[in-house]
Amino acid sequence: MSQKFEFEKPLPFTLDFDVDNSHIDGIGHVNNAIYVDWCQKSGWAHSLALGLDLSHYQELDAAMVIRRANYDYIQSAYIGDACVMATWLTNSDGKLIMEREFQLVRKVDGKTLLRAHWQLVCIRMSNGKPRRMPPEFIKRYGDAVIAARPQSKPSGDAT
Template identity: 40%
Template sequence: MSWDYPNPFVHRVRVGADAIDRMQHVNNVRYLEYLEQTAWAHTEHLGLGWEVYERLNTGVVAHRTEIDYLRAALLGDELHIATWCTANDGKLRLERSYQIRRPADDATIVRAVTQWISVDLKSGRPKRMPAEFAAAYRVTGG
């Protein structure tokens, strides 16, 4: 696979019938769900499961997502969704980049970037990220 950055975290999905829209390809909303699933899988891989978020009373919420749809994925396609932390100020903001590839033809289907903000889980207000977040969400791409 030709990844945009080295050493990605990769989450794999198989496109099911529930992802297909009237145009007979994956609906654009489903790609956002794939990105969110991949972000959580990577977060848990980094040792920051929901129980850690609750213990620290801190989480990250999406502030902005940009998605470039480059090709259509179809029913039955296997997709590899890669992610990297591409920026982290160690305070409030981190950035996660994504690349969705179809291994059958080595095509990039989607590229995306999400800006995340560290927040207090109880109030929902911005909150300085704990040292655990700054360390785990270290920049690995970009």
């Protein structure tokens, strides 16, 4: 099936989800907690793709944890829907705070079902207190922040 939709931001990391009976609540649609879980799974998969896993977090005694989360539930998903969650790192101060955004799209019609935004903070795993991001976080996560990427220039633009 060809996908005829575009994400709201460039260069997303994506993860596919198919709605099954276990995702449906008493109202007959995907329960909102499932969307939250899909965000969590997508964010972690993106971190793994960037080369940071739990063993790195433990070795560095550092972790990025959710400080604030906002979820905008726009449309419902139902049994049989194939969806794709896009995620981006959209901001980082390179010290303590990072931001991640999400967009969940139903593949068949390209409708956005959810938008979400997380503010993350770096903590020391050994005591749960805030700490500066280790250089490995700044490099791996910082290089993935889409806002930090230079915009391509139109062809024919001499510099």
